[in-house]
Amino acid sequence: MVVRIKESRNTSPQAQKILNELGLKEINNCAFVMATAESVKKLLLVSDYVGYGQPSKPILDEIIRKRGYLKTADHKRVPISNNVLIEELLGSQGIICIEDLIDGLWNCKRSAAAYEAIKQVVWPIQLAPLNEGIQGSSTKHEATDRLVKKVTTKSHKGGYLGMMGGKLNELVAKLI
Numbered sequence: 001m002v003v004r005i006k007e008s009r010n011t012s013p014q015a016q017k018i019l020n021e022l023g024l025k026e027i028n029n030c031a032f033v034m035a036t037a038e039s040v041k042k043l044l045l046v047s048d049y050v051g052y053g054q055p056s057k058p059i060l061d062e063i064i065r066k067r068g069y070l071k072t073a074d075h076k077r078v079p080i081s082n083n084v085l086i087e088e089l090l091g092s093q094g095i096i097c098i099e100d101l102i103d104g105l106w107n108c109k110r111s112a113a114a115y116e117a118i119k120q121v122v123w124p125i126q127l128a129p130l131n132e133g134i135q136g137s138s139t140k141h142e143a144t145d146r147l148v149k150k151v152t153t154k155s156h157k158g159g160y161l162g163m164m165g166g167k168l169n170e171l172v173a174k175l176i
Contacts, residue, residue, distance in 0.1 A: 001168060002052040004029045005160050018042045023124035028175060030125040034108045034115060051160045053168035061102050062176055069123040077123055093117045127175035
């Protein structure tokens with residue numbers, strides 16, 4: 001799983017193209033990528049803008065159920081809640097319900113064809129913004145004596161960029 005964390009205004013065209021290919025056009029977009037040699041090379045090129053790692057199955061289940069959307073045949077965005085629609089779109093791959101869809105993403109190496117079919121049908125997932133602030137970051141405005149809250153993001157050692165491994169679950173749990 002790959003989550004876009006930073007904005008990329010001054011990047012190379014190659015990095016922009018890779019981010020668009022992965023479906024990470026906006027901050028807090030989340031995409032699923034199979035770990036092949038080619039995809040790892042791409043992730044290393046854009047590691048300054050994304051965090052990636054292996055999510056746990058409960059986190060994957062929660063993301064799909066809460067924030068997942070399907071592309072219908074006429075390119076409409078529909079929440080993943082209707083097993084009939086899933087069977088209509090992915091029935092030829094043997095995927096007939098939400099649990100099969102989640103299992104197909106989780107076990108992507110077993111059935112690469114089913115995984116690719118799921119990726120074609122599922123929209124990139126938009127997560128909520130990160131609301132981690134530093135305590136006591138408010139100041140008083142000199143002219144009006146009103147309390148002004150500053151929005152400052154706390155940065156952990158190493159941050160959230162690059163290969164995160166198991167820490168990806170903590171980040172995504174905050175963004176769901």
